[in-house]
Amino acid sequence: SAVISQKPSRDICQRGTSLTIQCQVDSQVTMMFWYRQQPGQSLTLIATANQGSEATYESGFVIDKFPISRPNLTFSTLTVSNMSPEDSSIYLCSVEGRGPLEQYFGPGTRLTVT
């Protein structure tokens, strides 16, 4: 399986500010995904990020709020912009595995907005 790291692992931020979360993979992958896990809830897909193209966002998520970069095949960033307490969640990066239908997850970034 791929080894995925995320930075920061956790952060406490003030409302109105922005936070950029980094995701690094130990191998080249075509597809990377960003998910959100709100407290006590399931995971919700935010967007799919492919290298060389704009991210594809799921319903309810927009680029202005969650801009994503994918500069190469091993790295991606997700920015949570103009944060409010409702953005307090765990944000997880996911990548496809060696098998095209395996998806592996990073350890997550726990964000608290005050």
Add this chain to the structure above:
Amino acid sequence: GEDVEQSLFLSVREGDSSVINCTYTDSSSTYLYWYKQEPGAGLQLLTYIFSNMDMKQDQRLTVLLNKKDKHLSLRIADTQTGDSAIYFCAEGGGGADGLTFGKGTHLIIQP
């Protein structure tokens, strides 16, 4: 829309078998997954099954799929304290669609 449902809690005695159930609504689901999330840890892919399979076994884990009823189960044999975690069922069509997750089942192990 797509929906994946799971019971929120399951309590079993150590040494017994645990059976975690999941239902899904998307008939085009091609692949179904079980993930494990331990406290403070990330998601660990346990196993997945293709929709054209009925069963998959991997050591203590057995996955059963009833495609007609859109029902998926995960059986953990000889449940141990280390199995205590949240288990997520997820479904996907493959490709760039990502996965749709259930809310997770908290598996509680009684001594």
